[in-house]
Every structure is written in C-alpha cells, then in structure tokens.
Amino acid sequence: MTSISLECVRKEYGSECAVHETNLEISSGEFVVFVGPSGCGKSTLLRMISGLESVTGGRILFGDTDVTNLAASRREVAMVFQAYALYPHMTARQNLSFGLKMTGHDTREIERRVNRAVKMLRLENYLSRKPSQLSGGQCQRVAIGRALVQQPKVFLFDEPLSNLDAELRGSMRIEIANLHRELNSTMIYVTHDQVEAMTLADRIAVLGKGRIEQVGTPHDIYHQPENIFVAEFMGVPKINILSGIVTGNNGLCLRLNSGLKIPLGGSQLSLSVGDELSVGIRPEDVSVGPDCSMKMHVNYVEQIGASAHCFGKTGDQDFRIALHEHMESSVGDQIGILLNPEKMHFFDASGERLYR
Amino acid sequence: MQNSIFSTAREFARRGVQYAVLLAVACAFIGPFLWLLSTAMKSGAENIFESPPQFIPKAPTLENFGRVFESLPFVTYFFNSAIVASVAVICNLLFCSLAAYPLARMSFAGKNAIFLILISTMMLPFQLLMIPLYSIAVTLGLNNSFFGLIIPHACTAFGIFLMRQAFLAVPHQLEESAHIEGVNRFQIWWYIMLPLVRPTLATLAVFTFIGVWGDFLWPLIILDDQSKYTLPLGVNKLAGTFGKDWRLVAAGAILSVIPTIAVFLFTQRFFISGALKGAVKG
Numbered sequence: 001m002t003s004i005s006l007e008c009v010r011k012e013y014g015s016e017c018a019v020h021e022t023n024l025e026i027s028s029g030e031f032v033v034f035v036g037p038s039g040c041g042k043s044t045l046l047r048m049i050s051g052l053e054s055v056t057g058g059r060i061l062f063g064d065t066d067v068t069n070l071a072a073s074r075r076e077v078a079m080v081f082q083a084y085a086l087y088p089h090m091t092a093r094q095n096l097s098f099g100l101k102m103t104g105h106d107t108r109e110i111e112r113r114v115n116r117a118v119k120m121l122r123l124e125n126y127l128s129r130k131p132s133q134l135s136g137g138q139c140q141r142v143a144i145g146r147a148l149v150q151q152p153k154v155f156l157f158d159e160p161l162s163n164l165d166a167e168l169r170g171s172m173r174i175e176i177a178n179l180h181r182e183l184n185s186t187m188i189y190v191t192h193d194q195v196e197a198m199t200l201a202d203r204i205a206v207l208g209k210g211r212i213e214q215v216g217t218p219h220d221i222y223h224q225p226e227n228i229f230v231a232e233f234m235g236v237p238k239i240n241i242l243s244g245i246v247t248g249n250n251g252l253c254l255r256l257n258s259g260l261k262i263p264l265g266g267s268q269l270s271l272s273v274g275d276e277l278s279v280g281i282r283p284e285d286v287s288v289g290p291d292c293s294m295k296m297h298v299n300y301v302e303q304i305g306a307s308a309h310c311f312g313k314t315g316d317q318d319f320r321i322a323l324h325e326h327m328e329s330s331v332g333d334q335i336g337i338l339l340n341p342e343k344m345h346f347f348d349a350s351g352e353r354l355y356r
Numbered sequence: 357m358q359n360s361i362f363s364t365a366r367e368f369a370r371r372g373v374q375y376a377v378l379l380a381v382a383c384a385f386i387g388p389f390l391w392l393l394s395t396a397m398k399s400g401a402e403n404i405f406e407s408p409p410q411f412i413p414k415a416p417t418l419e420n421f422g423r424v425f426e427s428l429p430f431v432t433y434f435f436n437s438a439i440v441a442s443v444a445v446i447c448n449l450l451f452c453s454l455a456a457y458p459l460a461r462m463s464f465a466g467k468n469a470i471f472l473i474l475i476s477t478m479m480l481p482f483q484l485l486m487i488p489l490y491s492i493a494v495t496l497g498l499n500n501s502f503f504g505l506i507i508p509h510a511c512t513a514f515g516i517f518l519m520r521q522a523f524l525a526v527p528h529q530l531e532e533s534a535h536i537e538g539v540n541r542f543q544i545w546w547y548i549m550l551p552l553v554r555p556t557l558a559t560l561a562v563f564t565f566i567g568v569w570g571d572f573l574w575p576l577i578i579l580d581d582q583s584k585y586t587l588p589l590g591v592n593k594l595a596g597t598f599g600k601d602w603r604l605v606a607a608g609a610i611l612s613v614i615p616t617i618a619v620f621l622f623t624q625r626f627f628i629s630g631a632l633k634g635a636v637k638g
Contacts, residue, residue, distance in 0.1 A: 073537070073539070
C-alpha cells in the first residue's frame, strides 16, 4: 500500500501528445478510477504508472520514491488486463504461482499466497483447468488472483470487465469492491463505463483528449461537473445542454437560437446581458406537466423497467428526459417540461462551470 | 421433392469432382515415391524398364533392402545422418528462436536494418556461398568433421524469419503481464514464448530435418572420410558402385526417407490450430 504522485507527467508519441502535463495525488489505500472516452489517454496514464510505458516528461512517485525510470518489474505493482493475459499453456494454479516461482519465492510461501487468493476469489474448482476451459468471468478472477498473490503496493486494472457480459460485470464489480475493502490497497482502475466508475471509486478522474478534466468524488463529478465535457460524459441519458445568449427584461433569461427563452431565476451568477451561456440540466431533473410552457416533441421512448427515457426536441435542440414508472409517453407526444433553475448547471462560452 | 433430388445430385457431382482433383494431386505427389517402392521391391529377374511399365512387382521381394545393408556400412551412414540432422535441428530451433525474439519483441536501434539484412541473405543461392564457406571451414579445421557439416545449418535466415513472425503473433499482454510479475526476459522467452510457438517450432524442425537429412552438396564438399558419410552420399555411392542397378538405389532411397516420414508423423501433432486459445480475449 502506497500513495502515488504524478508530477507534470506527459506522454508524447512523436509529435502526437497522448497525455498532456498531468498532476494527480492518490492517497494510500484509495480507489481511483480513470474514466473517459476511447483514446483519451487513460490507459496510457495507467501504463506509465505501471512502468510498461515510459514517460516523456515529469515524475511518478510511489510514496517518497521516484519510480519514473524504474522497470515495471521493480515497482511492486500488479496489473489486471482487459483481455486477461493468462498464460494459455498453464493451468489456473500454474498461472497464479508462475511469477512467484520465477522470482525465487519459497515453495511454502507460494502455496500460502496462492491458497489465500484461491479462497478469496473462490477458485477452488478451476485450479487444474487451462484458460481455454474457463469462462470469461473465471478467467478474469484468475487474472485478479494472479495480481493478488504478488502482494503489490498498487493494483492496476485496465478495463478488466469490458469483455464480460452485463450480468457478470455486475457481480465482478461487487467482487472488486469487496476486494478493495478487504485489502485496503491502493487501486487504480481504468474504464470507459461510468457505472463502474461511479460505483467503485473513492475518487474519479475524468479524462478527455489527454487531459484530466476533473478529479472528485463520484457525487461531485455528477452533481458539480467542472465543465461541459464532464457533465456530458457522466450520466445516462446524457445531460441536456442548452446554449444561447443572456437577455433580460423581467429578470435574466437564456434566449436559445430557436427564440425560446428559459428563465434563469435567482441564479446568483454574475451574468450580464449579451453573455454567451450554456445551461445543463440532467434528464431526471426535468419536471413534466401539462401546464408547462416549454414543450418537447417526443421522437423516441426507451423503456428500461422502473423508468423510461424520452428523446425528442424542444425548439431545434435535442432534449432528453427521464420519466418515472407511473408516467407514460409515446412517440409523437408533446410533453410540457419545466426546468428547475435550482437544478441547473451553468457553463460559460468556453464550457467551464460558472459557480453560483 | 424434385428440387431436393436435383440439389442432392448436384452436391454429389460437386463432391465427386472435388475428390477426383484431390486424388489426382495426391497421385502426382505420392506417385514417384510409390514407383520408387515398386522398383525397390522388384527382383533381379524382373525388367524394371519394360514397356508398358509394370507398377506391381511380379514377385515382390525385400532382397534389395538386405543387399543395401550388405553392400554399404548403411547403419553407420544412417547414424551419421541422424547425429548431424538432430544436432542441426536442435541448434536451428535454439539459435533461430533466440535471434528472432529480440527482433520481434525488443526495441533497439537498427532492428529493422538487421532483419532486412538477414532476410536479404535468403536470396543468395548456396552455390554462391559454398566456396567461401568451404574456405572458412578449411581455415578453421572443420573439414571432414560433423561440426563442419552442422555449422551452415545451425542458424538460418529462414528460421529466424519464421520464428520472428511466430513471436509477433503472441499477444503483447502476456509478456507485459510476466514482466510486471518480475519474470526476466530469458524466462519469458523460455517459459512463455517458446511453448506458445510450438507449432512453428515443429514446422521449423521438420523443414530443417528434411533439409539437412537430404543435403548432398555440402557433405560432398566437406567430407573426404567415408566413415563420416551421411545417407545421401551413401545412396549416391550405391549408384556409383553398382552402375545401373536401380533396384538397389531405390531400396537405399526408400530406407533413407523413412526417418523423414517418422519425424513428420511425430511433429504433426504439434501442427494444431488454436495454440493460443484462451490467452487473451478481445
């Protein structure tokens, strides 16, 4: 267990910058999730921490030790890969013990560590099977077990659940969360799945185009997004972003391109008439009622059990709302919607959050 | 119903044509071998050049095989060939896979240039190299020795190319995973990479064995001492010693190809698809 510091860490491939200067502090025993769309640099950042990828600039510290130029094998990290990376010619037991054997560990110590991992991950019945005889979930558990027996300072997970079906993903998520609770080790987890990020993380780092856009608790990331990118990336369905110009006759309003005006209420923002402004509101924060002046034309309804997601347009802007079970809607409906100023997120012309 | 009959008949005809073509190709390949076998089993009383040619011997006999053993120190030649071919195969597998691993998996300056130069040497025919090779061998005192016979086959550009391609196909994550676990490069090569490229090793073993076992020109150049002769030289001696007795030559040739067939049969179980099955997913 160790803390990790990234100081101005940068990665360039030729003239291409994969990760811009990044600073991040990860406390000892913390579970941090790197989340972002494909190609945002999250895996590259993880691989730099693991030592599998060199850094172009900056420093990586484990505790007080500078590991920037230390080989991966000497960093005392363990990594779980998306594609399992189990040795196909070895049984599950051999996969678990291989690294320890190669590094000259005592046979009894190997046995002890393997048995502990087997017990924790309930692998007893699969030990004599080869990876080709295991299911995806079993393979991934063996891969996690292989990381576990190393007793590393840091656990690194590179999209470990992406190859599993939805049900297995759910159960493996719980297993990983339990593992963290039990071991209390420093863990860094890369995913593009925001549900995994929200449910597993102590803190989430949202990455976009090689930069960390925001670091915070899952609650902060969802409820206090620092920019439009984070607001749009987190949340299903996506947050509604309405852009326009601030006008003011009777109180400040946001005038959309379609001419539609949204009252900004007592938003306590230092806004002036003529400012460019974007308002974000989560689909579940939109109120629905027949008397509301703002209308949404429903183009598509997605039933997901306890609730439904309605997709449509208000004016010329795409709009999404989440309906509760007792509310019904169908394609072609005109729904009256009300945007509660208290639930709105405000962003300036550059997409950065405006604080009240 | 009628449609079904037509489609069955069409399928039957299609299969018939397929099997006829396969049979013709198989005959073209196995025909010369069977003819050799037929010649070896014909007795001295039978004219092997009669017209029309007689494929099935009138009185099949194994006498010619016995005569081969009587006429020549065949067992000595056989063991000479076996030693040379076995050591050459082991050396080639070992050195080619050692040379190919860094070319496939490590980053260093000039890697591609080295590979290109290696590959380029495949364009040079042996006839162009044999004089300088012979000169080197004589200078080093390797003529008339098994060592001198083996050295040119101990590490080949083709072998390096083949192994490099095989190593390239192994998922990087396996190596990275081992690397993180603290496994060193040599251990990765030996315990992870080699078992995963077993089909390619088997292929290279067969190619090398066939090449060395059947090699005639280089042993002819490098060996003077008849006690060190390999089988091709021995079979050639049969032709020389007994003039036109092709029955004996055929018997010697049949005996000399048996190990090649045995090696192929032994290694073919490694030619399996899906050797990397279960390694990675996605």
